[in-house]
Amino acid sequence: MTNDQDISLDTRGSRPSFFDSVSQDVFMTALLETMNQLWATRDYACGLEKLLVEKGVIAAGDLDALRWTTEEEAANEAGRQAFLKDAFRAVNADFTSIEKRNKQIDNFDESELSI
Amino acid sequence: MPDALQHDLYIRGTREQAAKQDFVASLRKYVLNDVANELRERYETQIEPAMEKAGAEPSSGPDVHSALKPDPLFRLYSSIRYNTQEMVWRSVLRPLGANRAELGEKIDATTRGETLGSLSLDPNLEIPRNVTAIDVHLVPGSYHREDPQAPWMAGAVYDHGFSVFSFGMMGKNHDDIGQSMSQYILHKFPDFQPKTILDVGCTIGHNTCSWKQSYPDARVVGLDVAPASLRYAHARAEAQGTPIDFEQANATALPYEDNSVDVVFSSMFLHELSVKDIRKFLAEANRVLRPGGLMLHMELPPNDSLEPYDAFYLDWDAYYNNEPFYKAFRDQDITALCEEAGFAADKYLQFITPQYSMMSQEDYAEAIQEEQGFSDKTGRFADGIQWFGFGAWK
Numbered sequence: 001m002t003n004d005q006d007i008s009l010d011t012r013g014s015r016p017s018f019f020d021s022v023s024q025d026v027f028m029t030a031l032l033e034t035m036n037q038l039w040a041t042r043d044y045a046c047g048l049e050k051l052l053v054e055k056g057v058i059a060a061g062d063l064d065a066l067r068w069t070t071e072e073e074a075a076n077e078a079g080r081q082a083f084l085k086d087a088f089r090a091v092n093a094d095f096t097s098i099e100k101r102n103k104q105i106d107n108f109d110e111s112e113l114s115i
Numbered sequence: 116m117p118d119a120l121q122h123d124l125y126i127r128g129t130r131e132q133a134a135k136q137d138f139v140a141s142l143r144k145y146v147l148n149d150v151a152n153e154l155r156e157r158y159e160t161q162i163e164p165a166m167e168k169a170g171a172e173p174s175s176g177p178d179v180h181s182a183l184k185p186d187p188l189f190r191l192y193s194s195i196r197y198n199t200q201e202m203v204w205r206s207v208l209r210p211l212g213a214n215r216a217e218l219g220e221k222i223d224a225t226t227r228g229e230t231l232g233s234l235s236l237d238p239n240l241e242i243p244r245n246v247t248a249i250d251v252h253l254v255p256g257s258y259h260r261e262d263p264q265a266p267w268m269a270g271a272v273y274d275h276g277f278s279v280f281s282f283g284m285m286g287k288n289h290d291d292i293g294q295s296m297s298q299y300i301l302h303k304f305p306d307f308q309p310k311t312i313l314d315v316g317c318t319i320g321h322n323t324c325s326w327k328q329s330y331p332d333a334r335v336v337g338l339d340v341a342p343a344s345l346r347y348a349h350a351r352a353e354a355q356g357t358p359i360d361f362e363q364a365n366a367t368a369l370p371y372e373d374n375s376v377d378v379v380f381s382s383m384f385l386h387e388l389s390v391k392d393i394r395k396f397l398a399e400a401n402r403v404l405r406p407g408g409l410m411l412h413m414e415l416p417p418n419d420s421l422e423p424y425d426a427f428y429l430d431w432d433a434y435y436n437n438e439p440f441y442k443a444f445r446d447q448d449i450t451a452l453c454e455e456a457g458f459a460a461d462k463y464l465q466f467i468t469p470q471y472s473m474m475s476q477e478d479y480a481e482a483i484q485e486e487q488g489f490s491d492k493t494g495r496f497a498d499g500i501q502w503f504g505f506g507a508w509k
Contacts, residue, residue, distance in 0.1 A: 011253045013437070018193045032199070
């Protein structure tokens, strides 16, 4: 492991709050960082490399030296874009407020069923 | 994807770090294309018609911004963009911090002994507040970060971060703007043969090198206020075998004699300055240029040239990306600014060019034959971007 703790990562100043509650902004940051970490699958890759080196299948540093071919990189990019489309499938979805939703149930009218 | 950097100072980091950079680059590409297109569609199909129906037709970028602020998609788009901007820098700071010693050795080796170009720093020059007071573009430490262990770190952060930020759109070693601007001038004005070219506010010299490639017989100089960026710029140019002289200087007081240079160029720089300093810089450009010389700035297009939605879209950075001077610059009458600086009205020049590095030389030469007008692609960082240039001949 390398030591990267002695370099400042934080931006000075306050962050804009885009949502009605700051907790939503916090959640968004956590979500995006989680997605990033998920992609990196750090534990899996590190564990796999360790086992392969220990068993003599590859040498230490082989994985870091690996370069994707142009075709492989194109496939990786397509995979990332598909992943993002899945994750943000709700971006332009039709949402209903919980108040309206509650009212629909409280005053349930079978004739208004659209599904 | 960040492998756009093809010089010896590139630090790739571990597989995990590289994978994270790839992800952030993809996320930016996604939000600036797919989500941005959804936002535009939402505005055009729902919000704008509703405003028109209410008799409040939007006539400016701020009108559009006000209408969009409560919209959930605007909030989501903005949140993703803001977070992604932070993630860009975080994704490169970790590998750079961890590989400080290795990169330091490379920089020392590149700049030791006889070099192609030079580096001249001015210890008495005060770095202006537009650089020091805020973390511009949300870069931790801004562009002047002085790291005692790595006095070039701000430049390395910019170079590596820009690689993630631009998701492969800025050409080899991020030189597309310099290539597009210098090649446009070379193609359109073949008799113009400059001997001295200044790139003012050059940061890491990524566009400075392009001018040397377009005009190999000229002396090309990169100027900036931040020594950390210039130290890295010098090593970077040497690593690419490109002779550039880098000098620490402020655009508002260029260290050149009257009538002594042929081109004063800047890229994405004016919008980092106050309007007061822009006026001083343009007057300085006029002073140092020889008669027949060219002042040329690559910039975001002015607000009065754009539809209200496009003006709003570009102004986003002013409000949410630590670009406090960005909107005020884009609100200016740029032809008037040139005239106030001493340039004649009939010597004004402006153009829109496609990206030089994204096509063959033949296709580029053909593409610039026809004058392009402003569109939603002008200056918008997404697929199909076009660059805007303006300035004046002296």
